[in-house]
Amino acid sequence: MNWLKSFKMEIRMDFMNWPDQHPSLKILGSLEDPADLVRVSSVCRSWRHFVIANGLCKRLCLRIFPHFLRVDCVIEPSCGIEKPSEFGCSKFVEWETLKREHKTYAFLAQGCLSFPLRECILDAISASSTDNYPVESIRNTLQLGDNSEGRAS
Amino acid sequence: MSSSTDSPTLTTETTQLSPQPDTETAKPTKKITLKSSDNQIFEVEESVAMEFATVKSFFEDSPSSTDIVPLPNVTAKPLSQVIEFCKEQIKFKANPDEAQKKKYNAEFLTEKSDKDLVDMIPVANYLEIKDLLDVLNQAVADRIENKSVEYVRNFFGIDNDFTAEEEAALRREHAWAYEGVDED
Numbered sequence A: 001m002n003w004l005k006s007f008k009m010e011i012r013m014d015f016m017n018w019p020d021q022h023p024s025l026k027i028l029g030s031l032e033d034p035a036d037l038v039r040v041s042s043v044c045r046s047w048r049h050f051v052i053a054n055g056l057c058k059r060l061c062l063r064i065f066p067h068f069l070r071v072d073c074v075i076e077p078s079c080g081i082e083k084p085s086e087f088g089c090s091k092f093v094e095w096e097t098l099k100r101e102h103k104t105y106a107f108l109a110q111g112c113l114s115f116p117l118r119e120c121i122l123d124a125i126s127a128s129s130t131d132n133y134p135v136e137s138i139r140n141t142l143q144l145g146d147n148s149e150g151r152a153s
Numbered sequence B: 001m002s003s004s005t006d007s008p009t010l011t012t013e014t015t016q017l018s019p020q021p022d023t024e025t026a027k028p029t030k031k032i033t034l035k036s037s038d039n040q041i042f043e044v045e046e047s048v049a050m051e052f053a054t055v056k057s058f059f060e061d062s063p064s065s066t067d068i069v070p071l072p073n074v075t076a077k078p079l080s081q082v083i084e085f086c087k088e089q090i091k092f093k094a095n096p097d098e099a100q101k102k103k104y105n106a107e108f109l110t111e112k113s114d115k116d117l118v119d120m121i122p123v124a125n126y127l128e129i130k131d132l133l134d135v136l137n138q139a140v141a142d143r144i145e146n147k148s149v150e151y152v153r154n155f156f157g158i159d160n161d162f163t164a165e166e167e168a169a170l171r172r173e174h175a176w177a178y179e180g181v182d183e184d
Helices: A002-006 A010-016 A025-029 A034-040 A045-053 A056-064 A066-070 A090-113 A115-128 A144-150 B053-061 B076-094 B098-110 B114-126 B130-144 B149-156 B164-173
Strands: B031-036 B041-045 B068-071
Touching: A025 A056, A025 B130, A034 A045, A034 A056, A034 A090, A034 B149, A045 A056, A045 A090, A056 A066, A056 A090, B031 B076, B041 B076, B076 B098, B076 B114, B076 B130, B098 B130, B114 B130, B114 B149, B130 B149
Parallel strands: B031 B068
Antiparallel strands: B031 B041
16 A cells, blocks of 8 residues: 555654654754763663764764864773774774764863863864874874863863 | 635644635635544645645655545644644745744744653654754754753653663763753
């Protein structure tokens, strides 16, 4: 029956169906404060997964500070760049990267939004993207550890 | 009081007063009957029903059409609110007035409860009414801005499935994000 064909969207309806599934990307994508995104990501497991998998913190950060488009990847001082194929599971590595980005970009956006840090970090990024790549790349000048607790070290 | 079109059948939705007797209303308009999942019948003008991309594509796919368009999963209350919104949008399409439209949309949204807004989203999504979906999403985002995690859970009726330890760890990771949220 034609009708059934045109109502295949029932599946999408489930996806949107509160409260057991995900919030819409549009709603969370409309939030403009990294703190909102962080809190939303601790509402429940599926929401956390949703926020991280869609890279919402990164998107927000890049929307506010397009400077960061030049950032190649983010690392945490303690764990280095992603562990190579030892685990043989690219999904795992990918997920770890997304989690790291969630954490780091939330910090970054928050840090950059607080006034004194704003210029300091943006200057550092402009500087680091000028010469002597990769030794002075952003990766080597901007680390999560420098920014702990939302304050400059 | 209302337009001069003949409408012999009962409509369950609360028909709003439609004061402007402009040229549009003078024409006899085709009506389309929608049936909600809880078996309420809604008679809407074709122009309104065509705002629902889902319904529109149904009629395009099968022009011979049926008498009643069933809308599975769409209950009467949010559907009536969605229809109310779309009726107004049609008027703005005929007589564009951005300021008035903004004003109407803002009023439409502020008078709705949290639950009303949240219930309308899947309906607008299902019927593919992009404009409405956009304003609903923005309105919901505005309502959860700077609210606590518990508030957001209540807002959407979500159970916390983190263990106490996990939740504490999440809060530690971004302690700054949990400070200074709204009281309520």
